[in-house]
Amino acid sequence: MFGLFKKKTKTEILQKKYKSLLKEWHNLSKINRSESDLKYAQAQEILQEIESLQNK
Structure with a gap:
């Protein structure tokens, strides 16, 4: 309930x-x-973004 908003x-x-x-x-x-293959490439780009955000 506290995480609702x-x-x-x-x-x-x-x-x-x-x-x-x-x-x-x-x-x-x-x-x-x-x-x-296109979907996999898109997923890999997003994974790189996630990793760069976590490293900051």
């Missing part, structure tokens, strides 16, 4: 987006390999 940090937002992209990547890997 808590604003999410940029890291939390990026982690959620990263998780979503990995899920899409996995689903597309069975259907369309080229789109799957």
Whole structure:
């Protein structure tokens, strides 16, 4: 209840987006390999952003 109106940090937002992209990547890997590779590349870029935020 106390965390109901808590604003999410940029890291939390990026982690959620990263998780979503990995899920899409996995689903597309069975259907369309080229789109799957694009989703994986996007996920890796977000992972680098997360790591850079955590190192600061």
